Amino acid sequence: MSKPRKDYEELKSVRFRRFIQGEREISTEVSMEEFQRQMDKEHEEDERLTYNYLNRPNVEMDPQADAKRFAEITGMKRFHKVYVFMAFVLCICIIGLLIYNVAYMPNYGSADAPTNNEVSEKYLEDGQADTGVVNMVTGMILQYRAFDTFGETHVLFIATCAVMILLFLKGKDEENAPHDPELDPEPDMILQTVARFLVPLVMIFGIYILLNGHLSPGGGFSGGAVMGAGLILYNAAFGFTKTGRFFNEKVYDILKVGSLALYAMIITYCLFTGANDIASIVPLGKVGAILSSGLILPINILVGVEVACTMYAFYALFRKGGF
Amino acid sequence: MASKIIILLLVLFLIICAIGVSFTKNLLVSVVIFMSYSLVMSVIWIFLESPDLAITEAAVGAGVTSVLFFVTLRKIDAMKDRPEELEEQNALYQSNEELSGEEASHE
Numbered sequence: 001m002s003k004p005r006k007d008y009e010e011l012k013s014v015r016f017r018r019f020i021q022g023e024r025e026i027s028t029e030v031s032m033e034e035f036q037r038q039m040d041k042e043h044e045e046d047e048r049l050t051y052n053y054l055n056r057p058n059v060e061m062d063p064q065a066d067a068k069r070f071a072e073i074t075g076m077k078r079f080h081k082v083y084v085f086m087a088f089v090l091c092i093c094i095i096g097l098l099i100y101n102v103a104y105m106p107n108y109g110s111a112d113a114p115t116n117n118e119v120s121e122k123y124l125e126d127g128q129a130d131t132g133v134v135n136m137v138t139g140m141i142l143q144y145r146a147f148d149t150f151g152e153t154h155v156l157f158i159a160t161c162a163v164m165i166l167l168f169l170k171g172k173d174e175e176n177a178p179h180d181p182e183l184d185p186e187p188d189m190i191l192q193t194v195a196r197f198l199v200p201l202v203m204i205f206g207i208y209i210l211l212n213g214h215l216s217p218g219g220g221f222s223g224g225a226v227m228g229a230g231l232i233l234y235n236a237a238f239g240f241t242k243t244g245r246f247f248n249e250k251v252y253d254i255l256k257v258g259s260l261a262l263y264a265m266i267i268t269y270c271l272f273t274g275a276n277d278i279a280s281i282v283p284l285g286k287v288g289a290i291l292s293s294g295l296i297l298p299i300n301i302l303v304g305v306e307v308a309c310t311m312y313a314f315y316a317l318f319r320k321g322g323f
Numbered sequence: 324m325a326s327k328i329i330i331l332l333l334v335l336f337l338i339i340c341a342i343g344v345s346f347t348k349n350l351l352v353s354v355v356i357f358m359s360y361s362l363v364m365s366v367i368w369i370f371l372e373s374p375d376l377a378i379t380e381a382a383v384g385a386g387v388t389s390v391l392f393f394v395t396l397r398k399i400d401a402m403k404d405r406p407e408e409l410e411e412q413n414a415l416y417q418s419n420e421e422l423s424g425e426e427a428s429h430e
Contacts (some may be wrong), residue, residue, distance in 0.1 A: 108371075137375060209378060217373075217374040217375040217378070218374075218375050218378060219375065221379060222375050222378040222379045222382065225378075225379055225382035225383050225386075225387065226378065226382045228382075228387060229382050229386040229387055232386075232387065232390055236390075311383075311387050314387070314391060315387070315390060315391065315394065318391055318394045318395060318398070319394050
């Protein structure tokens with residue numbers, strides 16, 4: 001070994017780093033045999049401790065004392081209190097840092113906040129003329145940033161695919177799966193009565209949010225989530241057999257892939273007309289009417305169907321491993 | 324002023340819920356606390372004038388996520404008392420079947 005390397009390895013910082021990484025400090029003067037002997041000795045010591053622990057007198061059967069003894073031998077106890085203390089200090093530090101930073105943020109709704117710049121001004125001023133919506137949030141996410149939302153819808157699609165890869169049971173697996181009698185529960189009086197009353201209300205509320213996305217708060221994501229929750233409630237009350245009559249795997253596949261494909265086509269059309277400065281064939285219509293604002297309403301419906309399918313698919317896959 | 328006090332109370336509840344979730348030993352209880360956290364959060368969204376987020380939070384946070392947690396807990400048998408309940412039920416079914424079998428043989 002050359003001299004500089006030796007010097008380097010004897011530096012305090014290097015030794016500290018190796019200590020942190022858990023390497024054993026090996027002095028270069030110690031020969032290999034001596035090192036081996038040292039290792040053997042330590043190994044014997046370890047074995048002796050383990051032996052003592054395993055063959056300890058069988059007098060005390062108190063598990064707490066047992067755990068204490070184990071901790072004493074392995075030296076866990078010494079560090080445990082330090083860990084708790086350090087975690088506490090770390091938490092306090094992070095909380096302090098966050099509060100300190102939040103204090104510099106502008107007040108809620110203040111006029112000179114950096115978010116109130118010419119971008120939002122432009123959206124609010126020209127948005128209605130550009131897109132024909134009343135609810136500017138929907139106009140922004142489905143018209144100005146439609147490509148963004150398109151990617152988000154893909155995220156949902158891929159998430160369901162991943163869950164399907166992990167949890168879907170098909171063919172042989174399905175036959176071998178333990179039959180859970182609660183997948184088709186006994187008629188539960190309270191649950192079914194409440195569900196009969198609530199499910200139509202929830203579904204109508206979801207569809208209302210969906211169709212009024214361009215007029216009132218809401219839109220595809222919220223409406224789809226509410227509809228999915230309604231489907232889950234129906235399934236929980238009436239079981240998989242009854243739900244399977246109108247929402248089985250075939251319907252699910254058609255709805256999910258079909259809505260995403262249609263959405264892709266609409267986005268392609270929008271991009272094409274926008275890039276080439278061609279007027280869209282879909283009229284914007286009268287502001288405030290239900291059939292207005294061009295392609296936003298169909299996109300809302302497609303996104304809603306996609307989200308509702310995703311919600312229900314998560315539940316069905318987690319519960320049963322199929323539809 | 325009144326709305327400010329209500330928001331402060333709700334935020335205090337949120338903090339208590341967030342601490343409670345991590346300190347409860349029972350998983351079922353922590354899921355229920357998490358659910359109430361989402362519900363209160365959706366009320367706060369309404370106070371912050373974003374009703375669309377409130378709807379989504381109520382549907383996803385308080386509804387679907389909790390349902391998924393419950394289903395998972397049942398899958399891994401982490402719901403407390405369930406194995407004993409099942410045993411009791413099975414014992415009841417067996418005794419019922421025996422009784423009905425005896426009746427059938429008598430007839």
